[in-house]
Amino acid sequence: MSVTAPSGFRATAVASGIKPEGLDLALVAADRTCAAAGVFTRNRAQAAPVVVSRDHLGSGQARAVVINAGCANAATGESGLRDARETARLVADAIDCRPVDVIVGSTGVIGVALPMAALRAGIPRAAAALAREGGALAARAIMTTDTRPKEVVVEFPLGAGTARVGGMAKGAGMIAPNMATMLCILTTDAEVAPPLLASALREAVGESLNRITVDGDTSTNDMAVVLASGAVSAPAILGAGRDYDALRDALLRATRDLAEKIVRDGEGASRFAEVRVEGAKSPSDADRIARTIAESPLVKTALHGGDPNWGRILAAVGRSGVAVDIDRVDIHLGPVWVAESGRARAYEESLAHRAVTEDPVRIRVDLHAGKASGWIWTCDLTRAYVDINAHYRS
């Protein structure tokens, strides 16, 4: 179901020939123009579809999202922008809307031109195949090195009834915050004013997709977009209050679920870990330390080996760039308090070992410097990550 779980949306996918084989073109379309919002990669190398989609979303509305796998249309200059705009126009012609109401997303190899012939033939076929039950097909088509599709449906109370958020995402590699380093398409049948939808999306992504890291590499193509059809019979959300909170919480549950699925399916990942940093002077200090730990190759390989090597965690805290008093730092692995005031505690090695083989592995660092905290989800670094990425392109 995913993006087609909420009323007012249809979706599908086709094999257009962008990739040598398999589904590579997903289309999600609303029955009428929706309120819409997006957040995009903070990488300064922004792919053409990011530039075009951000521009299109300036209106606060959209009717469709088209995503291709197999080619990122990144580092493609002016001709890449022309191709992204033509892609939007092809969808607009096929479903009878304005090109500016089409969001374009791409994923795949950087520096290669979109094979427009494949899109010119594929998009009309996709538009003809749009269906209420097409969400699952679309979620499969946007996969790259993902091993499984990532879908979510969340229900939430709205007015006297029930509304839904549906979503799909792709992840796997080039996964780091700023922003989520992936493609995430969300839909809802709530009716909501565009600025409120944008703010709810930002809040949700900040506490989910922006708190994950697989390899610290932020992609050129990341985007999370949401379309609100208003097809459910409930009052429109036009201001702050209970209904806004319900929508934001539903978006948060959906993006958290997708964020966890992305990390668990991180390239080569065999273990999932939550790194929490508490007692920081500021949330940004806490986040910076959590990310340094979560992205340390030595911490990630120890995690892979099920090795409670807290010395590597302490070393990562020390090199994070935050002015930490290392002599006050405590480290906990699950229920086991392994380091106190920057030095070893007496603990049962077997319990510490068990703590780093649990699911999830919980790493908690207390700086005893303030009241702020932060967290991040990550996975281990394995031989499989190396195998996948040493030979992805060639």
Place this chain on the structure above:
Amino acid sequence: MSVTAPSGFRATAVASGIKPEGLDLALVAADRTCAAAGVFTRNRAQAAPVVVSRDHLGSGQARAVVINAGCANAATGESGLRDARETARLVADAIDCRPVDVIVGSTGVIGVALPMAALRAGIPRAAAALAREGGALAARAIMTTDTRPKEVVVEFPLGAGTARVGGMAKGAGMIAPNMATMLCILTTDAEVAPPLLASALREAVGESLNRITVDGDTSTNDMAVVLASGAVSAPAILGAGRDYDALRDALLRATRDLAEKIVRDGEGASRFAEVRVEGAKSPSDADRIARTIAESPLVKTALHGGDPNWGRILAAVGRSGVAVDIDRVDIHLGPVWVAESGRARAYEESLAHRAVTEDPVRIRVDLHAGKASGWIWTCDLTRAYVDINAHYRS
């Protein structure tokens, strides 16, 4: 030869039992008190030997360096400091000097107490075995996951004669700049005032050991120290000028040689690469971008695969945090100009492939934003890195 190549030094190593087997304790001693200087890790989690040795070097002189493998004596609190100080005292008693003239270095697992019984027995044995030809033995004893010892000897003209710099280093993992994330012991038989020796060492390390990265993890124990015996018959270096320049250049040649050996022997490394960033607004911008590229797991795995995946290089430039105009960025792989103004150029794929399988691989990025440049040496990320680090401790 290494540290015993210059006149006035003896060295040796013994198997003291800190490690289950093999050499684990190296001792380098000068015949008389030397001018001495050191640079230390910028990690805020500083191991006890770093704290003690920085303190001891405040005097600008030293007589001996003792290094143990098998235990980092890091995150060991007050008792760790006591152990490091006792280690210095044991050496002082054995060779008849002051404890403050002994530099202590440690490498190994973090968070474990130094087994002082092993040191109490081992240090007198080492002192009794000191020999003019003991440098090679010492270089072997400081290895951890290194696959080979790292030694260097450089000759340079001084006055009417010839002086020497000798050096040994260990590296392999937890290798990133700030500072060199390793242990490096240098000796020279030149006579030089301590402040000039310190400045020559800083200059040399800044253009060598601080420009390498294996995994971005800066250790708690890094140090580079130099002792100058003055045993060569040449005028003392007491100010700026030709002799100072000759000494600094010799230290630079020695530390560059050791830096290259460290990267080439990086954990699991199979390829060596130089990343140059030119046309930056400032040297720090250039360095930051070069490091982001050199530490990107996606760039490092592509390097391993011999894949000329310049899109990952461009993406790393874009996420480096430097305000780059990505539409002006050129990328060269060896002699092949693969990207111009942020987008693909037409190039021969086979030539680009050859460029990323050469030794060294040369990655050059031109930002066209200014006149500053920077460089860094790195290696690829392989399955072997994962294997080594998933099971180092347990």
